[in-house]
Amino acid sequence: MDAPEVRVATVGCGHGSLNLIYDTVEKFAAERGWDGVDIVIIGGDFQALRNADDAACLSVPSRFRKMGDYHEYYSGQRLAPFLTIFCGGNHEASNHLFELYYGGWIAHNIYYLGAANVIRYGPLRISGMSGIWKGYDYRKTHHERIPYRPEDLHSVFHVRELDVRKLLQIRTQVDIGLSHDWPQQVEIFGDFKLLFRKKKDFEEDSKHGRLGNQAAREVMDRLRPRYWFSAHLHVEFAATIPHGNVLTKRVEPSPGVPAVWAVEVASPKVLPEVLKPSPAVEVSSENSRPVANTMMAAYGNQNLAPHGEQADRLAAWGTFQKCDSKIRQQEFLDLAHRKEVERPNTDVDVTWKHLSSGKSADQQDSLVYANKRVKNDDEIDLDSENDSSHEDTTTSSTNKQSELTSFGTDQQADLEATTTGTRNICLQAGTDGANEGAPSNTQMSLVDQAVSENMRTKLPAAFARPPPKTTRQPMAHPEAIDNKLTKFLALDKPNNHNAFVKLLSIAPVSDQSNVNVCKPYRLQYDKEWLAITRVFADDLVLGDKNARIPDDLGENEYLPRIQEQESWVEENLVQKGLMNVPYNFTRSAPRSTPTGDIQHPTMPMEFPNLQTAEFCELLQIDNKFYLNEEQRFINYSSVPATQMANGDEDRHRGTGRRGGHRGRGRRGHRGGHRGSGRGTQ
Known part of the structure; x- marks a missing residue:
């Protein structure tokens, strides 16, 4: 029996306008003769402000701060009329979403997908990735942790390679892919002339490969979902991408x-x-x-x-x-x-x-990082002041070289400027095997040329060159992922020029074995994704700006580990009926009060989230997010108030660096379970 179609309302950016979004969905559903929809999918910039102090962690200029109406759903004053899921964007209460790195409820009936995720909803299998693309932060760890300094506030929402690496291990078909910014150069498969007439600056960015998210492009190429939804650029656009x-x-x-x-x-x-x-x-x-x-x-x-x-x-x-x-x-x-x-x-x-x-491992790592910001006419006031990569193209080469030396350790070893006076850079993994240990001057990065070996020996260990990478051949595309066409749709934000809500009736293309296709549907964990999460749990690094993510070992190494963990998930979760996402929403931070001053917020403390603790306990993995009250106070006190982020007007205040190993290796004292013990690593 064919799986039934699911009624989906896909939405562009949220920007704190839940009431308008739900009213519009109900209106459109009534016009189609529907009694509602099964699920609402929002493409980011949700702006989940629980209270005024969360605004200190929102990357938006102070004059654009507003509470929105999410806090009414957080407090329980309102209940979402439809199950709602969303990915994170670049205008978020980053402290709130950080608590739910693995995903979780931010209110009754509203679920955040986390940094990366694959979940099931009835017959649909949905993948999601949060954040936006900035190549210079891609290979860094999740080093940002409360209290945020200005530089943390403007990097915490950048996509990280470890999260994408997990998505690239998926070997079976998904139905829907979700990202905040568009997969890179998807515009060529739609009416790009109309798009460029609507958005004058997009043509130039498209010519130079700056339009879109390269990581999202790679994930789309791997997962080949039937649909892919995005937002970010505040314009309605559709395309169809063929595969294979x-x-x-x-x-x-x-x-x-x-x-x-x-x-x-x-x-x-x-x-x-x-x-x-x-x-x-x-x-x-x-x-x-x-x-x-x-x-x-x-x-x-x-x-x-x-x-x-x-x-x-x-x-x-x-x-x-x-x-x-x-x-x-x-x-x-x-x-x-x-x-x-x-x-x-x-x-x-x-x-x-x-x-x-078709390339070797070293060549695979040679990625074009298009870092010059795509201009969005509808959000220039939001991004032009808070985007750490948005600079005038006439910036001197001296400033550029100074900036390059402040990047993460991967970039310090691999970064190479491709043009003078622009922000287009290419991460060069190295030469072919014969010359890997001794690259020529033209093949060496700017940092390698500037830092002598004698000087490098006096620097911290993070400045050491990475060891040579093992050459590995890419595996063939998984046979179980056989969809050939991806239908892409990006939508606008509420109260703007284009449509921000679209209703679709979606039939699944994913495997329906052992799937409950009877209503009422509910969110369920995905067996393959839980196995992948267990495999990569120890690779997660938090709170350490000098740390490096572990090397990518390749599919040949990861596949048997994932298969082993799938057996663990089958035995310990599937057979025990523990695959339903529990309705375990709890408030982790204070509710909004009328006296809260959103224009002058105070940097909040870090709040532990019980949902994350329960998820880690379910999978029997270390909960690296848990800090006890004393540890949170020490972290908070380690940064003077004058150096904390407090909105974009404070972006350039206080540039001191926090301790190199702040928050590392602490252990909580909650119970004896592995999932609720360890602090940051």
């Missing part, structure tokens, strides 16, 4: 859904050999950086190459595989935008290729 070198064809559009979704996989399903993207090859460049050939460069015989709009489309997408920023930028300009071609009405699409495809 498939042929597509136009079909009759369905009412109420974007016209660009009116495609399906054609038969035969595979691209002809002449049209397939060329394999990645090594070519010489100024810095011997690995790049991939474009589609057109791969065709030695011009008579065999596709022509016209089809050629433009294929060649433009082929350029996205490049790691050389100059080549990629110029070719995308020439092939896609200078000609100003419309999205072609063709039956041929190419697969979504991420940078690591």
Whole structure:
């Protein structure tokens, strides 16, 4: 029996407007003749302010601070009429969401997915990742911890590689993917001309690969969900992304859904050999950086190459595989935008290729980090003052080099500037195996050139070069992930120009074995994700700015560990009926009061969350978030009040560094269970 369709309301940014969101969902449902929806999915910027002091941890200029109406749901004054789930964005009460790193209820019937997650809701399997992309923070640990200094406030919501690494271990099909910012360069598969007319600055960012989240792109390429929802850029946009070198064809559009979704996989399903993207090859460049050939460069015989709009489309997408920023930028300009071609009405699409495809381990780590901020006309007042990466492009090279030396240890070992006067950088993992231990000056990072070996021996251990990485080959795409088309949708925020709510009836493509498809649906843990969480639990590092995340060991190493932990989950949780997400919401912080001053908030203490403790106890993993009252007070007292973040007007006050191992290795004293004992690591 086919699984029933689920009525989903997807929403763009929340921005503290729950009442308006729920009223709009009810209105749209009534217009469609529905008695409601099964689930509401919000794409971030939820702004879950429990009280005025949470605003001290909200990355928003003080003049834009507002309580919103979430606090009414937190206090119990209101109850969400529909089950609501959301991912985190870049305008959040970061202290609140930090408490629920693994996910949890922030009010009755409102569930935060955590930093990364895969959950089940009835027949649907939903993945989510929180935060936004900033390449210079990607390989750092979750070092930010209450009390936040200004620099912490503006990095705590940046996506981290360890969380993405966990999502990339998924080997079975999901139905819905969720991220706050868009997967990188997804715009090429929609009506990008209309998008660029709405958002004037997006065309320039798209040409230079700065539009979107590279980590989200890699996760989408891996998970290939049927739907992917995003927000962040405050504009309505839809696209359809094909996977696996498939042929597509136009079909009759369905009412109420974007016209660009009116495609399906054609038969035969595979691209002809002449049209397939060329394999990645090594070519010489100024810095011997690995790049991939474009589609057109791969065709030695011009008579065999596709022509016209089809050629433009294929060649433009082929350029996205490049790691050389100059080549990629110029070719995308020439092939896609200078000609100003419309999205072609063709039956041929190419697969979504991420940078690591077909490359060695060292080359896989060579990622193009597009760090210049994408300008969003609807939120420039929010981000222009609080985004630590948003600088004028005329910033002197002296300032740039000074800034580069302040990055995390991965960047200190690997960072290489690709252009002068811009923020486009490429993390170079190293040369090929023969020269890995002795790179040339052109292959060395700025930091390596500036810091001599003699000087490096006098620096802290964090400045040491990472050990050579073991070469490993990427594994084939999992056979169980066989969806070929992802329908992408981004929506606006409430009270803006475009639609911020869309109702969809979604049929699952995930495996329905042992799934309860009878209503009422409820949130359930995902067996595979719980196993992955157990495997990576010890790799989580909190509160230590000088720490490094453990090296990525690769799928060949992780897969048997995950399979072993799946057996543990089956025996200890599935067979014991413990897979339902418990209704265990409890208030961890004080409720809002009329006397709270949101314009002059006080940095709050860190509050332990019982849901996180119970989740860690369920999985029998260390609860690295727990600190007892004495430990929390010591942490709080270690930073003078004048150096704490207190809104963007205080961003440049107090630049002292906190202790290198603040909060490390502490243990709580709650009970004897492993899940509620250990403090930060």
